[in-house]
Every structure is written in C-alpha cells, then in structure tokens.
Amino acid sequence: MSAIEVSGLRKAYGGVTAVDGVDLDVAAGEVFALLGPNGAGKSTTVEVLEGHRKRDSGEVRVLGRDPGKPSGDWRARIGVVLQATSDAAELTVREAVAHFAGYYPNPRDADAVIDLVGLTEKAGARAGKLSGGQRRRLDVALGIVGRPELLFLDEPTTGFDPEARRQFWRLIRLLADEGTTILLTTHYLDEAEALADRVAVIARGRIVAEGTPSTLGGRATAEATVRWRGADGPQVRxxxxxxxxxxxxxxxxxxxxxxxxxxxxxxxxxxLIGERA
Amino acid sequence: MSTMAVGAARGRLELREFFRRKDAVVFTFALPAFLLVLLGSVFSGTVLGDMSMSQLFTASMVGAGIISTSFITLGVGVAGDREDGTLKRLRGTPMPVAAYFLGKLALVAVASVAEVALLLAVGIGLYGVELPADPARWLTFAWVFGLGVVSCALLGIAASAAAKSARSAPAVMNLPYIGLQFISGVFINPIVVLPSAMVAVASFFPLKWIAQGMRSVFLPDEAAVLEMAGTWEHGMTALVLGAWCVVGLGLCLVTFRWTDE
Incomplete structure (x- = not known):
C-alpha cells in the first residue's frame, strides 16, 4: 500500500511555477528522501503533502486522503517536523512534549518519547536554552509523540555537527524500524545515502531521477575510475x-x-540538477 | 480530548509562557502599575472637595490596564506565534483551531483579572482607594471588564496581522495605545480638562469608554460631573464596546494569517 501518491502536482506563485508536474509514490514503511537545490520545489511539494498549502492541480493522496482537505483525524496520523523553529522557548522539554501528547487520541508516553530522542537529561530545561541539536531532537519528539504512521522531516540536520548528525540518524533508523513511513528532505547527500530506501531528485519543479541511493542516475553501472601510481607517475583509467x-x-x-x-x-x-561544470 | 479541554490545556500553557517571559511581565503586566504610581504621585491634589486625584487615576488606569493585558498581549503574542513557528507547528497537529483561540482567551482573562487586582492593590495601598460594597457596581465592573477585554482581545488579534514582524509588533501595538491614553482620560484627568475635539476622537475607540466605565465603578456618584457628558453614560458605553466586539471579530476573520508568507 502507498503512504503517498502524487501525480501531476502543480503549484505556481503569481506567474512563477514552483512545482511543475511532480509524480511520487512512497510505500508504507519506506524511508524516502527528496533531494534538490533551494528553490527546486522541494518545500512546496512537502507543504502540499502536509496539508499546509493548496495545490493548483494534480492528484494527491496522503494516507489515502486528500491533504487539501485536512481533517483532525488525518492530522493525528501524520507527524510534521518543520524547518528550524524557535517556538515554546519558555516551556521545558517535558511540559512541551506532555502538552502536545494531549492533542492526539493515542499518544506515546511523554517521558518515553523524551528518552527516545535522547533528551532525558534535559527534560527539565527550557526549550529556549537547548543547543541546536537538542532543539531539533525536541522538534522530532513533538512530531512523533502522536505515534504517526507517516513522518515528514524537513531538512532535519541543517547546522548539526557530524557527531550530532550521526546521533540523529540513529533516531530516524529507530523510527523506521518501528514501521514509520518517513519522507525526508535534505541538502546532505550522505544523509540521504545513510537513511533512505529510495531517493528522488527534484530540479526546476520536476522529478529528474528516482531510485535507490546506490543506483540513482545509473550510478551502479557507470564506468569506474581506476587510479594508481606507476613507474611513470600518477595514472588514471x-x-x-x-x-x-x-x-x-x-x-x-x-x-x-x-x-x-x-x-x-x-x-x-x-x-542531475545541471550544476556540474 | 474535546475542544474545550484542549483549549483549557492551551490556556494553562499560555499563562505559564506569559509569566515566564520577562519582557511580557515587565512591559505588559507591570507597566500600568508603574505608571499609576508615577501619575498618582505627581498629581497629588484633590477634586470635588475631598476626592483625591490619585483615586481618579487608579480607576482610569484599571481601564487602561486591561487593554494592556488584552490588546497588547495578543497583538504582540499572535505576531510572535506567527513568526517563531508556533502557529505553523500547531497547524500540523490535530489541535482544533478554536482551541488556540480559547487558550488565548483564557490567558487574557486571567492576566486581566490579575492586572486589575495589581492596580487596585496599588490604589488601596498608596492612595486610600476603597472597594465598592454595592453589588450593582460590581455588576457594572463585570460587564465593562467583559466587553472591554473581549473587544480589545479581538482587536489585538486583528492588529497582529498589521505587524510586519514580531520585532515591530510592540511598536505597532503601542502607538495607538499610548496615543489613546493621552486623549481618553487616563494620563490626563479629569477628562474634562482635555480639548473636546480630542475627546471626540477618543470616543470612537474602546479605551475612553472602558476607563469611564471603571470610574463609574470605583468613584463616588458625584464624580460623574467630571465626565464630558456629566453622567456615566452606561448605555453608550455598552453600545460602543459591543460594536467593537463585532468589528473586532470581523477584522479577525478577514485578516487572520497562519504564517508570514
């Protein structure tokens, strides 16, 4: 069964086309990464799927429903982790997670979620006092406390140091192992390679390639480059x-x-995005 | 959970956030009391025989105080919620939209009651203000407070859309608020000393009527001669504030935005 089905999605702002006929299919339980440069239509596509933006045309089904007409019970089945926010700064981690749990019919236990994202030691700290990586983990905690079937992660590790990024990846894998479908947007190719079952590249409002990270764009069958140092110096073939x-x-x-x-x-x-010299 | 229950939970959360925010506590909550201490000390004379000027200022400042905790709190608060991601995050949850506004209403109601209590405590402690014993006066207080808080809360939400960013919101909200305090009989008392053209302008806005209504609650009946009309004009007060509730609700519905985009 598909968690997300999109065909012919289009969206323009004024006269500028942001999304120009996107087709996507994400299976239930899959970790799917959407890659693309800024302004490629990535965020617009995800915002339409999250029910945050109206589309101009196209067929879109998210968990079997039209996200253009979001209902409360549909919202309870998805989790949204937005790009960096600074809300709830005066609340402690535990207060924020426990409060958001109250929005959902079948939430996870607040302390269990805090533990899952590795913030137990910071449970009593104000959100505004957390480091960037801790703050992102709180964002994820708020996104998963309702036990979503489908989780949207919009550029979750921008600005992380390498260690924080590795920790964050472990958390995402844990959620994926529990069967959560995850749609991830990212600028980081190593992140897509480490986490995603499948990857799509979006450029100029269209999907220009789609596949597993290891085969994307004919990567697996492309010619290999062999380099060595021989008697006559460095060699390339x-x-x-x-x-x-x-x-x-x-x-x-x-x-x-x-x-x-x-x-x-x-x-x-x-x-694929046409940026190579 | 029901919308009411979620709204109540949001109200508790909003109150906790409000009273933990130093700028909100200082500039929105404590400022009217600070101004009352200054005004009551500067103008220490008496009017109409033995009524002290500071009593007049206390009653008027109670009216201005609840505008601070309703209009300013929501004008600045909703602009902040829009900018810091609060609204966008909530929109991604199954929380009913009505619960957000119920929470804001609870915040404003509790903060406004606390504001009145603080200002009256200053008035009683420093200026010998006496609380009325007549239940009819408390009934007047109840409807002036209710209509005043609701109309100004709605106007605050509507005005938040006029602020380009959360940073500019306090300036955008305070301009009309401070201006109206000068011409509505709050900073300058009694109101009859003001040029009548100024008061005529002020009469289009809620502050003049809320302050006048509060004076009718906390001052002796004979103080009504210090009003422009020479009476408390309760009917007119209810009419103007009721009209602003309707206008405020309409403006909210037309101007409310979830994001800055």
Missing part, C-alpha cells in the same frame, strides 16, 4: 570492468596508491 583492468595491470607493475571509484551520489546529483 576509466573502465566498465575495473577488476579485469587491475588483474591485467598487476602482472606488469606494482600498483601503488590504488583506488577504484564509481561516481559518488554527489557527482550524480550535481549532474
């Missing part, structure tokens, strides 16, 4: 079959500093 090349070369010389690389997700991504 491109080949569809690196193993054969290496075996062949190794008969004749020692292959110092040998590396084999396929295009990184970043290379593929930059090609």
């Amino acid at each position: 491109r080949t569809p079959d690196p193993q054969r090349l290496i075996v062949e070369l190794a008969r004749h010389e020692e292959l110092a500093e040998l590396t084999v690389s396929r295009p990184t997700l970043e290379d593929v991504y930059l090609d």
